[in-house]
Amino acid sequence: MEHVQSILQSIGLEPERVGMYNLSSGEGPKFAQYAREMDSIIRGLGPNPLKKAQVKKVQREEAT
Amino acid sequence: MNVKTPSRLEKVLAGGHMAVTSECGPPRGSDAEVIKKKAEMIKDYVDAINITDNQTSVTRLCSLASCIQIKLMGLEPILQMVTRDRNRIALQSDILGAASFDIFNILCLSGDHQSFGDCAQGQNVHDLDSIQLIQTVRLMRDEGKFLGGDEIKRPPQMFVGCAANPFADPFEIRAARLAKKAAAGAEFIQTQCIFNLDKFERWMKEICDRGLHEKTAILAGITPFKSAGMAKFMQKRVPGMDIPDDVVKRMSNTPKEKQPEEGIKIAVESIQRLKEVEGIRGFHVMAIEWEEKVPEIVEQSGLYPRPQV
Amino acid sequence: MIVADKKPIDEIIEYVKDKDRILVLGCNECVTVCEAGGKKEVGILASALRMYFMNQGQEHRVDERTLERQCDHEYLEEIRDIVDQYDAIVSLACGVGVQFTAEKYQSTPIYPGVNTCFLGVTEERGLWTERCQACGTCILAETAGICPISRCAKRLMNGPCGGSTQGKCELNPELPCAWQLIIDRLQALNRLDDYEKLMPIKDWSTDRAGGPRKVVREDVQS
Numbered sequence: 264m265e266h267v268q269s270i271l272q273s274i275g276l277e278p279e280r281v282g283m284y285n286l287s288s289g290e291g292p293k294f295a296q297y298a299r300e301m302d303s304i305i306r307g308l309g310p311n312p313l314k315k316a317q318v319k320k321v322q323r324e325e326a327t
Numbered sequence: 328m329n330v331k332t333p334s335r336l337e338k339v340l341a342g343g344h345m346a347v348t349s350e351c352g353p354p355r356g357s358d359a360e361v362i363k364k365k366a367e368m369i370k371d372y373v374d375a376i377n378i379t380d381n382q383t384s385v386t387r388l389c390s391l392a393s394c395i396q397i398k399l400m401g402l403e404p405i406l407q408m409v410t411r412d413r414n415r416i417a418l419q420s421d422i423l424g425a426a427s428f429d430i431f432n433i434l435c436l437s438g439d440h441q442s443f444g445d446c447a448q449g450q451n452v453h454d455l456d457s458i459q460l461i462q463t464v465r466l467m468r469d470e471g472k473f474l475g476g477d478e479i480k481r482p483p484q485m486f487v488g489c490a491a492n493p494f495a496d497p498f499e500i501r502a503a504r505l506a507k508k509a510a511a512g513a514e515f516i517q518t519q520c521i522f523n524l525d526k527f528e529r530w531m532k533e534i535c536d537r538g539l540h541e542k543t544a545i546l547a548g549i550t551p552f553k554s555a556g557m558a559k560f561m562q563k564r565v566p567g568m569d570i571p572d573d574v575v576k577r578m579s580n581t582p583k584e585k586q587p588e589e590g591i592k593i594a595v596e597s598i599q600r601l602k603e604v605e606g607i608r609g610f611h612v613m614a615i616e617w618e619e620k621v622p623e624i625v626e627q628s629g630l631y632p633r634p635q636v
Numbered sequence: 637m638i639v640a641d642k643k644p645i646d647e648i649i650e651y652v653k654d655k656d657r658i659l660v661l662g663c664n665e666c667v668t669v670c671e672a673g674g675k676k677e678v679g680i681l682a683s684a685l686r687m688y689f690m691n692q693g694q695e696h697r698v699d700e701r702t703l704e705r706q707c708d709h710e711y712l713e714e715i716r717d718i719v720d721q722y723d724a725i726v727s728l729a730c731g732v733g734v735q736f737t738a739e740k741y742q743s744t745p746i747y748p749g750v751n752t753c754f755l756g757v758t759e760e761r762g763l764w765t766e767r768c769q770a771c772g773t774c775i776l777a778e779t780a781g782i783c784p785i786s787r788c789a790k791r792l793m794n795g796p797c798g799g800s801t802q803g804k805c806e807l808n809p810e811l812p813c814a815w816q817l818i819i820d821r822l823q824a825l826n827r828l829d830d831y832e833k834l835m836p837i838k839d840w841s842t843d844r845a846g847g848p849r850k851v852v853r854e855d856v857q858s
Contacts (some may be wrong), residue, residue, distance in 0.1 A: 270645060270680070270684050273644065273645040273646045273649075273684075274645060274649070274684050274685075274687050274688035274691060275688060275691050275692075276687065276691060312691050313687060313690045313691055316690045316691060316692075316693045317690065319693055320693070320695065411790070415837070437790055437792060437797045437798075438790075439799065439806070440789055440790065440799070440806060440807050442807060443806075451790065453790045453791050453792065454838075454840065455837055456790070456792040456793050456794050456795070457792075457794075457797075458793075458794040458834065459793065459794065459835075459836075459837045462834070462837075463837075474837070490798065492798045495796075495798050495800060496796075496800050496801055496802055496803060496813075496816065497796065497800065497803070497813075497815075497816050497819050499819060499823065499828065500819055500828075500831055503828075503831050503832050506832055507794060507831075507832055507834060510832070510834060511794075511834055519798065566799055566801040566806055567798055567799065567801060
């Protein structure tokens with residue numbers, strides 16, 4: 264996990280965008296909690312810059 | 328008296344006297360006065376003075392130049408030469424350089440790894456090791472030849488020595504290691520500083536049982552403690568050092584202002600005891616940054632004045 | 637084998653950031669075993685580069701290919717007809733492969749993607765250690781199978797030095813003292829007396845010191 268995070272950091276993306284949680288298939292409530300946690304982290308960081316870049320690219324193509 | 332070189336140290340040993348050597352560390356600059364002053368302090372109390380060679384890989388004024396300085400003062404230098412920094416060309420060349428100033432003693436060492444010093448990013452050479460350097464000096468002196476086979480005009484006349492640590496690992500080969508150095512041609516040995524006298528005497532017995540004490544002259548290393556702190560530091564932090572707890576306790580139980588005196592007392596007592604041990608031919612007093620105490624130690628050990636040879 | 641370690645991605649980005657079409661070229665041999673430049677690592681690097689460029693709002697083409705080796709003509713020939721499609725190749729092979737690729741494809745810049753470290757072994761997954769310095773004149777028969785040139789920090793022929801402490805090197809308490817290892821092995825082989833033999837001065841002319849080396853085998857040349 265740290266390795267992936269450091270790769271993200273070196274290409275200019277926030278390492279917090281990726282995370283790993285451990286749980287069993289019987290731990291429904293925990294799963295929901297982790298999903299909410301990750302959701303709030305991502306909302307705090309804003310949309311993935313790569314998505315933004317892709318949108319810009321499509322816009323450029325449409326303009327031409 | 329059977330001597331091979333004009334070395335004063337060799338003459339003292341050949342004359343059956345206890346030899347005394349000490350060492351001076353060159354400065355981290357080009358001021359020769361630093362070395363001259365240190366040598367001046369100890370000159371009447373020793374037979375020869377070691378000049379260290381970029382010790383602990385810290386760049387300093389070189390041993391060769393410092394030896395020349397003290398030779399010009401009329402004193403007897405021991406050129407220390409490590410194999411870490413020079414290839415065989417430079418080693419032979421510097422030996423000739425020393426010989427051109429009639430420096431008659433050399434101590435052959437490998438040298439601490441450069442990562443300990445101020446140039447950790449540098450290369451190390453180790454074209455030869457210390458034992459091969461001993462062989463090289465003997466070849467240059469006894470056969471008048473370079474390693475490449477050519478003749479040397481005015482070969483060096485150097486008395487050849489090396490270092491030994493009786494407390495070094497590995498345990499199994501302690502005597503064999505000294506045997507190798509003697510077989511390579513080492514004529515005198517300066518040991519690491521000794522505090523565990525019992526263990527050292529056992530090592531000397533092994534050496535004598537093998538007859539090595541007759542092949543090479545062993546000078547026991549002695550270092551006085553300046554303080555209890557120094558004793559503790561050396562015991563815990565310096566590799567290859569064997570300092571018994573009771574020695575450290577003796578220092579710590581002494582009030583602070585009396586500690587230097589106690590350190591000197593321990594050194595003198597060690598010398599007195601080791602004088603009686605078979606195979607001990609002298610002492611190498613290492614008082615780093617405390618050279619002014621060497622005269623006192625030599626005097627109190629009954630080794631002053633130095634013999635006329 | 638040759639052991640290498642990945643170069644930091646930002647260093648590689650510096651090399652190729654102005655190149656529009658990039659080929660990441662891996663090697664299936666040593667760098668695969670030490671997990672630095674095989675197919676998997678090619679994929680990771682290519683992916684990271686694509687994401688980097690996207691993040692910059694640029695569109696660069698980053699392709700992936702892994703060859704069997706990059707030190708033999710026949711494998712490097714396999715990319716001859718696609719090489720012109722690229723402005724740069726990042727080779728994840730060892731220094732040998734990077735250079736051989738560069739020699740073959742002189743008009744395409746080739747950049748190294750790994751740091752080539754040493755000749756060594758896999759002690760366990762994730763731990764590779766040095767064993768050989770390719771001195772050209774192997775003395776392992778004298779030293780009971782342990783090399784003092786590659787495993788002694790001072791390459792002593794008549795070691796150990798005074799810094800050997802409890803079987804470890806003065807450099808690092810985790811580094812075994814090569815001479816302790818040699819002595820232990822001599823003892824195990826009942827050859828401890830051999831320790832006292834004086835090892836002769838080494839002929840370094842077959843080592844790097846003698847200049848770039850070669851091996852010629854006329855009996856197998858055509």
